[in-house]
Amino acid sequence: MKSLIWFLLGVVGGFVAAHLLDKNPRGHELLAEVDARIGAFTDRMTEAYREQESRSAEAHAGSSEDRA
Numbered sequence: 312m313k314s315l316i317w318f319l320l321g322v323v324g325g326f327v328a329a330h331l332l333d334k335n336p337r338g339h340e341l342l343a344e345v346d347a348r349i350g351a352f353t354d355r356m357t358e359a360y361r362e363q364e365s366r367s368a369e370a371h372a373g374s375s376e377d378r379a
Contacts, residue, residue: 332338 329342333342
């Protein structure tokens with residue numbers, strides 16, 4: 312239970328710190344840059360996942376044709 316309280320305090324503290332940082336013009340730029348990097352990373356991960364998913368589907372379809 313004590314760990315949960317510390318976790319929640321950390322999350323709330325992070326939100327408060329981000330809010331205060333966002334009010335500062337330099338902090339706003341920093342958060343925008345971090346957000347852009349996270350967006351680029353998630354876009355690359357999504358693209359890689361979809362490519363792997365299509366390869367897996369092709370391999371599965373090929374193995375089904377071999378049995379027929």
